Amino acid sequence: MLITFYGVRGSIAAPGPVTAKYGGNTSCVHIRTRAGVNLIFDAGTGIRKLGMQMSGVTEPIFLLLSHGHSDHIQGFPYFDPIYQPDRVINICQGVEGNAAALTNLVEQMDGSNFPVRSQDLPSVLNIVDDPGGCAETQSLSIKRIDLNHPGGGHAYRLEEDGVSVGYITDNELTPPGKPATSYAEWVDFCHGLDLLIHDAQYDEHDMPHKHGWGHSLISQVRQLAVDAQVRNLVMFHHDPMRTDSMLDEIAIENARYFKSKNARIGAWIAAEGLTIELKKRADPKVSTIDLFTQN
Ligand SMILES: [Zn+2]
Ligand SMILES: [Zn+2]
Numbered sequence: 001m002l003i004t005f006y007g008v009r010g011s012i013a014a015p016g017p018v019t020a021k022y023g024g025n026t027s028c029v030h031i032r033t034r035a036g037v038n039l040i041f042d043a044g045t046g047i048r049k050l051g052m053q054m055s056g057v058t059e060p061i062f063l064l065l066s067h068g069h070s071d072h073i074q075g076f077p078y079f080d081p082i083y084q085p086d087r088v089i090n091i092c093q094g095v096e097g098n099a100a101a102l103t104n105l106v107e108q109m110d111g112s113n114f115p116v117r118s119q120d121l122p123s124v125l126n127i128v129d130d131p132g133g134c135a136e137t138q139s140l141s142i143k144r145i146d147l148n149h150p151g152g153g154h155a156y157r158l159e160e161d162g163v164s165v166g167y168i169t170d171n172e173l174t175p176p177g178k179p180a181t182s183y184a185e186w187v188d189f190c191h192g193l194d195l196l197i198h199d200a201q202y203d204e205h206d207m208p209h210k211h212g213w214g215h216s217l218i219s220q221v222r223q224l225a226v227d228a229q230v231r232n233l234v235m236f237h238h239d240p241m242r243t244d245s246m247l248d249e250i251a252i253e254n255a256r257y258f259k260s261k262n263a264r265i266g267a268w269i270a271a272e273g274l275t276i277e278l279k280k281r282a283d284p285k286v287s288t289i290d291l292f293t294q295n
Contacts (some may be wrong), residue, residue, distance in 0.1 A: 007046020008270035010237035021244040021270030026071040055080035062135040067153025068101035146180035151216035161287035190228035200235035232266040
């Protein structure tokens with residue numbers, strides 16, 4: 001399974017010299033399964049570059065949305081394959097609590113917000129309610145669970161041939177009030193993941209002001225990785241104010257924290273162009289992942 005990050009920023013794109021290392025584009029992650037299925041998680045501004053690389057071929061695309069906030073859909077009108085005649089793009093929205101994601105994705109192309117209307121696109125936008133029925137194969141399973149986020153949304157867990165990855169963004173692990181998914185349920189959902197990709201937008205300075213805004217503290221995400229016994233963690237959906245040097249500091253603190261817990265967890269900060277290859281290995285002591293970067 002090949003996982004490539006095209007957009008790692010939360011809330012709003014944040015380009016510029018102080019974010020050049022990790023990237024300023026909003027959420028978009030591409031996963032190519034071993035069986036060759038193309039899954040795209042979210043359509044933030046990062047999807048523009050991915051679309052340039054995916055145009056000109058005909059293989060189908062599966063777009064899975066976490067939810068319909070602007071930073072997760074705003075790149076869609078700039079996704080080249082939607083202008084490709086008869087290109088099939090399966091959009092897996094999820095039904096309960098996530099219908100707004102699809103509405104927002106398509107309705108931003110209404111001739112007013114964007115010059116091209118969705119109904120005039122030459123591609124085939126195939127709307128599918130169930131992400132399992134959408135992209136699952138004999139070897140690939142997709143589970144989802146409700147996010148703790150204003151307006152709702154979904155997190156996903158993929159398993160293929162014995163390797164697993166979780167895509168969980170815009171999620172507040174301990175929100176005020178009754179959560180859609182409790183912390184214990186998150187630990188269960190993430191248990192044993194080879195790779196956990198999780199929203200880590202806030203630090204203690206953001207609280208209590210941003211409690212209830214639907215994002216997790218970096219410290220809570222570290223704790224979840226330990227409690228769920230994941231093998232690798234990628235912190236994702238960086239705050240637009242988080243500079244490269246601040247993210248470098250967080251990476252150092254991650255290593256220090258996991259060492260103090262005697263936890264053998266590989267930890268990375270999501271960066272545009274980072275590609276992770278997840279492989280099943282016979283020796284459980286050997287990491288399940290290889291990392292490399294691309295331009
Ligand atoms: Zn977001
Ligand atoms: Zn959001």
